[in-house]
Amino acid sequence: MNLRKAAFAGSWYPADAKACERAITGFMEEFDGLGHDGREFMGSIVPHAGWYFSGGIACNAIARLQGPTPTDVVVVFGMHLHPRSPNFIMADGAWETPFGNMPVAQDLAQALSRRFRFTQETPVDFTRDNTIELQLPFVKYFFPQAKVLTLGLPPAAASLDIGRAVVAEALEKGLRIKVVGSTDLTHYGPNYGFAPQGSGAKALAWVRDENDRRVIDAMLALDGAGVIREGVASQSACCAGAAAGAISAVREIGAANGEILAYATSHDKSPGDSFVGYVGVLFS
Numbered sequence: 001m002n003l004r005k006a007a008f009a010g011s012w013y014p015a016d017a018k019a020c021e022r023a024i025t026g027f028m029e030e031f032d033g034l035g036h037d038g039r040e041f042m043g044s045i046v047p048h049a050g051w052y053f054s055g056g057i058a059c060n061a062i063a064r065l066q067g068p069t070p071t072d073v074v075v076v077f078g079m080h081l082h083p084r085s086p087n088f089i090m091a092d093g094a095w096e097t098p099f100g101n102m103p104v105a106q107d108l109a110q111a112l113s114r115r116f117r118f119t120q121e122t123p124v125d126f127t128r129d130n131t132i133e134l135q136l137p138f139v140k141y142f143f144p145q146a147k148v149l150t151l152g153l154p155p156a157a158a159s160l161d162i163g164r165a166v167v168a169e170a171l172e173k174g175l176r177i178k179v180v181g182s183t184d185l186t187h188y189g190p191n192y193g194f195a196p197q198g199s200g201a202k203a204l205a206w207v208r209d210e211n212d213r214r215v216i217d218a219m220l221a222l223d224g225a226g227v228i229r230e231g232v233a234s235q236s237a238c239c240a241g242a243a244a245g246a247i248s249a250v251r252e253i254g255a256a257n258g259e260i261l262a263y264a265t266s267h268d269k270s271p272g273d274s275f276v277g278y279v280g281v282l283f284s
Helices: 017-030 051-063 106-115 136-142 160-170 203-218 224-234 240-254
Strands: 045-046 071-076 087-091 118-121 147-152 177-182 258-265 274-281
Touching: 017 051, 017 136, 045 051, 045 240, 051 136, 051 258, 051 274, 071 160, 071 240, 087 106, 087 160, 106 118, 106 147, 106 160, 118 160, 118 274, 147 160, 147 240, 160 177, 160 240, 177 240, 203 224, 203 240, 203 258, 203 274, 224 240
Parallel strands: 045 177, 071 147, 071 177, 087 118
Antiparallel strands: 045 274, 087 147, 258 274
């Protein structure tokens, strides 16, 4: 089997299974009780910083997707792309994780490749990007028998069509899917060249209560087009296309509600004038 080797293991998250499991156990204890009320969630929006900063939110937003029936494929939307970027897909092979390899859902990937134009990644020829890989240990841990479909979508209207098509193709093939959209929120401060509110407490409050809040509200309303519009205009979502594609997919499955599992910033763990916003959103 062609294997896409992990590029960020040992730096952004632990490289071995025991260390990953210890981290996951801690993340689950940290969020114990949140999002557990008997409903089945169809998808989530998760952050993708190093696990130290946002792993707890991502872990729990993916864990809450477990349901009473088995999942065949977990679809992960991600990648840092601009509005004129191509779409990306890995249509065969497998991804390496500390918990074992995750095979690609080839039939689903190939069906989408016949409908849309993609830049085809392979296990040895791909863009080095953290947004998808950092979710895969969580996906493998909580969905050990599932295959994975990974898609890089730009912040463009056509990404909504691809999100809907994922669900249509999965239904046609009798596949039960869960959906994950990977994006961080506002990247603020001199490290990112974006500081319209200066620095200090005022800037942090603006990011948390205004700039991030507007794109989060679009996520909660399941407004994929709004996520793209707000994310690009306000620089409040580094992967707005991924989030919008995921929202389009969960709407096609039947989701009607979005709710915040947790919100944080990197400032919470590493105070400074440069920081990033993170949110976990669940869809039911």
